[in-house]
Amino acid sequence: MNAVNFQLKGSVVTAIVLELYQYDPETFATDLKDRVQQAPALFEHSAVVISMDKFDGSYDLINFITLVKQCRDAGMQPIAFRGGEKHLQSAIRSTGLAWLPSTGARNNDRELEAPAATPEVEKVVETVVEKVVEEKVVHRASKVLTRPVRSGQQFYAQDADLIVLTNVAEGAEVLADGHVHVYGALRGRALAGVRGDKSARVFCQSLEAELVSVGGVFMLSDELRERCWKQPSYVSLDDDQLTISKI
Amino acid sequence: MAKIIVVTSGKGGVGKTTSSASIGTGLASRGFKTVIIDFDVGLRNLDLIMGCERRVVYDFVNVINTEASLNQALIRDKRIPTLSILPASQTRDKEALTREGVQNVLDQLSKTFDYIVCDSPAGIERGAQMALYFADIAIVVTNPEVSSVRDSDRILGILQSKSRRAEKGEIIEEHLLLTRYNPQRVAIGEMLSVEDVKDILAIPLLGVIPESEAVLKASNQGTPVIHDQESTSGMAYDDAVRRLLGEDIPHRFVDITRKNFFKRLIGA
Ligand SMILES: Nc1ncnc2c1ncn2[C@@H]1O[C@H](COP(=O)(O)OP(=O)(O)OP(=O)(O)O)[C@@H](O)[C@H]1O
Ligand SMILES: [Mg+2]
Numbered sequence: 001m002n003a004v005n006f007q008l009k010g011s012v013v014t015a016i017v018l019e020l021y022q023y024d025p026e027t028f029a030t031d032l033k034d035r036v037q038q039a040p041a042l043f044e045h046s047a048v049v050i051s052m053d054k055f056d057g058s059y060d061l062i063n064f065i066t067l068v069k070q071c072r073d074a075g076m077q078p079i080a081f082r083g084g085e086k087h088l089q090s091a092i093r094s095t096g097l098a099w100l101p102s103t104g105a106r107n108n109d110r111e112l113e114a115p116a117a118t119p120e121v122e123k124v125v126e127t128v129v130e131k132v133v134e135e136k137v138v139h140r141a142s143k144v145l146t147r148p149v150r151s152g153q154q155f156y157a158q159d160a161d162l163i164v165l166t167n168v169a170e171g172a173e174v175l176a177d178g179h180v181h182v183y184g185a186l187r188g189r190a191l192a193g194v195r196g197d198k199s200a201r202v203f204c205q206s207l208e209a210e211l212v213s214v215g216g217v218f219m220l221s222d223e224l225r226e227r228c229w230k231q232p233s234y235v236s237l238d239d240d241q242l243t244i245s246k247i
Numbered sequence: 248m249a250k251i252i253v254v255t256s257g258k259g260g261v262g263k264t265t266s267s268a269s270i271g272t273g274l275a276s277r278g279f280k281t282v283i284i285d286f287d288v289g290l291r292n293l294d295l296i297m298g299c300e301r302r303v304v305y306d307f308v309n310v311i312n313t314e315a316s317l318n319q320a321l322i323r324d325k326r327i328p329t330l331s332i333l334p335a336s337q338t339r340d341k342e343a344l345t346r347e348g349v350q351n352v353l354d355q356l357s358k359t360f361d362y363i364v365c366d367s368p369a370g371i372e373r374g375a376q377m378a379l380y381f382a383d384i385a386i387v388v389t390n391p392e393v394s395s396v397r398d399s400d401r402i403l404g405i406l407q408s409k410s411r412r413a414e415k416g417e418i419i420e421e422h423l424l425l426t427r428y429n430p431q432r433v434a435i436g437e438m439l440s441v442e443d444v445k446d447i448l449a450i451p452l453l454g455v456i457p458e459s460e461a462v463l464k465a466s467n468q469g470t471p472v473i474h475d476q477e478s479t480s481g482m483a484y485d486d487a488v489r490r491l492l493g494e495d496i497p498h499r500f501v502d503i504t505r506k507n508f509f510k511r512l513i514g515a
Contacts, residue, residue, distance in 0.1 A: 148449050150404030151397055152371075167449060169400045187447075 015047040015079065018071070022057030025066060032074040040075065040196045048076045052084030053102050059088065064095045142178075149174055149188065156194075170210060179203065185230075191218075192235070202235040203247070217242050249357040252364045253382035254424075255406075257398030259369030261390045262426035265462055266484070267366035268296045269473035270386065273488030275330035276473075279361040282321065284352075285335035286378035287368040288343055294334045297324065298469020308336040311348035317355055326474070331360075341374035353381050371398075371405055381411050384420040384491075386453060390427050391438040396447050399423075403448065422453035424487060429458045430503045441501055454487030456480050457500040 036043050048071060064081075071078045081092045083102030092099050143157035145164045151171030155162065162176035165183050172188035174180055179201050180192045186204035191213040193200030198215040207228050210221050214237040227233075227244040236243050254267040264287070271283035285293035288308060294300040299322045305315035310333070317333075324330035333352075336343065356363050367378035379385065385406050389399040403421065412419045425444055432438040441455055461478030465471060473488075475481040479500045486496055 147407065148403075150407065151400040153404040153408070167447075169447065170397060171401065172404070185446075 015049045016043065016076075017082075018048055018050045018076075018078075020050060020052055020055050020057075022055070023062050023067070024057075025061065025063070025070075028067075029070045029074070032070060032076075036074045036076065043074075043076050046077065047079045049080050049082050049100065050078055050097075051082040052088070053082060055084060059085070062091075064088075064091050068095045068097060143176075145174075148184070151188070168209075176200070186212075189213075190235075193237075198237045198240075200237075204234070205232050206230050207233045207244070212242070212244075214242060219244075249360045249363045250384060251353065251357075251382050252362060252384045252386060253367055253379040254364060254386045254388060255367040255375060255379050255402050256369065256388040256395070257371055257375075257402040258390070258395045261388050261395055262456070262462075263369075263388050264292045264296055264366050265466065265472065266386065266388050266424055266426060266456070267364050268293060268471040269481075269484040270488055270491070271362070271364040272324075272327060272330060272471045272473050273485055274362050274364070274491075275324070275327045277488070277492070278329060280329045280359060281362040281364065282331045282333060282356055282360050283364045283366060284333040285366050286344070286374055287366065288335045288339055288341050288374060289337065290368065291335040291337040293332060293366050294322075295469060296466045296471060297332050299324070299332055299334075300469070303334045306334045306336040307352070308339045308343045310352055311343065311345065317352065326470075341368070341372070341377070344374065344377045346377065346380065349377055350381065371401060375402075376405065376409055379406055379410055382406070382419055383412070384422070386422045386424050386491075387448070387450065388424050388426055389444060389448070391425060391429075391433065391440070391444060393439065396439065396444055399448055403450065421450040422491070423448055423450050424453045424456065426456040427458045428455045428500070430501065434503055441498075452498065453490050454483055455498050455501050456483045456487070 050067070050071070068078050078097060080098040080100050082100040084092065089099055140160040142161040142163050145155060148166045149155060149164055149168045149172040151169045154173040155175070157176040157178065159177050161178040161181065162174055163181045164174060167184035168174055168182050168186050168188045168190065170187045174188070175191045175194050177193065177195050177197060180190045180203070182190065182204040185206040185208050187208045187210070189211040190202045190204070190209060192202045193215040196215055200214055202212050202214065207224060208230055209224055211218055212224065212235045214235060217237055217240060219242045224244065228246050232247040233244055234247055236245070254263050254270070256263050267283050271281050275281040283293060284307060285291060294303055302322050305320035307320065309315040310317055310320045321331045321333055324332065353363060365378045365382065368374040387399045387402060389395050406419050406421065407413050410419055423445070425441060429438060433440045441452070445452055457479045459478055459480040461475050462472050462480050465475055472478060472481045473484040476485065483500055486499065489496060
């Protein structure tokens with residue numbers, strides 16, 4: 001047996017593409033921070049390719065090393081540059097990142113704005129996705145479910161609160177970018193603030209959940225049993241710790 | 248237009264075929280033209296419980312594939328003239344059921360029958376989905392134990408998302424039929440109670456069928472247990488049919504009765 005240290009393989013990876021249109025060192029950093037803050041969970045740990053394909057500003061202002069640092073400071077993980085004019089390549093390489101050839105007018109880069117990042121959901125899910133508006137959403141109607149949520153069903157309220165008038169069964173899952181309210185027994189899973197809103201909460205009439213989560217921090221039923229079990233209660237995030245409180 | 252009833256459960260062996268046979272019989276004996284269809288292709292069973300296994304020539308799949316006409320495949324019940332059975336095929340698998348094929352057969356049956364009772368196979372796959380897709384009314388058969396209740400809940404979710412009515416934004420009439428109920432075992436906490444199950448599933452209770460030896464005896468004889476009006480399960484099925492037809496009657500055989508208690512005292 002000869003132990004092989006590695007094998008080389010071709011592979012396709014999914015990355016977020018940061019399509020650079022122009023670059024002003026000051027505004028770039030603040031714009032980037034704003035964008036990441038809208039959906040920190042989306043950008044955390046995901047690879048980013050900085051694309052120069054559609055760059056239309058002044059190259060003189062770009063210091064690529066600073067650009068990469070700004071991305072990292074904002075919580076992104078740049079892995080490569082793509083496209084741009086030939087004479088830039090050596091400057092790009094000096095950042096230590098890879099350079100990928102331009103893909104021409106590659107159309108298969110989906111526009112990845114924060115609100116479009118809908119988690120994979122089953123067919124049964126009725127999402128409230130209408131046309132996603134780019135501007136800040138001022139008010140979005142809550143999604144209201146009048147019938148029990150059954151085992152195997154999943155409902156997601158995008159950019160909104162989810163209100164369930166009766167029970168959420170074991171094996172069912174309810175998610176919302178905002179709060180989750182269950183005016184019956186919560187026996188399945190409930191996740192509030194799924195895209196990073198740490199002020200979101202889960203409210204229920206009787207806490208019997210398999211799992212509750214706020215902003216990605218979760219707690220399982222074994223732990224829940226020791227707090228407010230079968231009581232009207234709510235779940236919130238305080239200093240990144242889940243807190244269960246009686247209503 | 249016939250009413251299409253699916254008898255379904257998710258979990259296997261909870262009493263779907265037993266219930267389809269008795270409820271179909273109960274409806275037919277009240278004068279409604281009724282047909283019971285065995286959707287359990289590959290695991291034919293209904294014909295045995297109805298006692299017509301030796302008269303099966305053509306089956307449901309033959310009709311779907313237009314290898315036989317409906318009239319050739321339908322079996323008339325020996326006891327009740329308004330009752331027919333459409334048996335499943337034992338030699339095919341569930342892939343033989345196509346949505347168009349099933350719809351065709353149901354459309355034809357709808358013209359002459361008042362009730363079409365669909366005996367669903369276990370599971371949540373193709374066979375079960377085909378059986379429930381066209382339903383107007385669902386009878387969810389559940390045993391008083393946690394896994395059966397969970398599967399029933401799952402099936403209710405599928406009824407609400409993958410049925411024709413759901414697709415049209417209409418609601419399926421849902422009924423809970425709690426079978427193999429044993430009040431003694433509920434009392435000592437070995438089984439879930441009627442209230443426990445109602446609380447979890449939150450749908451109206453059509454009936455509680457007690458666990459009884461009469462059921463096994465009836466299926467061995469090929470006579471649906473509803474014919475045995477001496478037995479508690481036979482009576483409970485008859486009550487369930489009456490409720491299905493809109494009567495409001497109290498549930499029997501749910502508690503350990505005083506009578507049982509005295510019977511035990513005097514050793515009867
Ligand atoms: N009330 C009852 N009391 C006692 N035994 C029962 C009762 N109901 C059903 N049974 C028994 O349970 C077994 C399964 O019943 P049945 O075949 O009706 O279930 P099913 O749900 O149709 O099963 P499958 O999922 O395999 O189609 C049979 O042996 C039947 O005799
Ligand atoms: Mg069966």
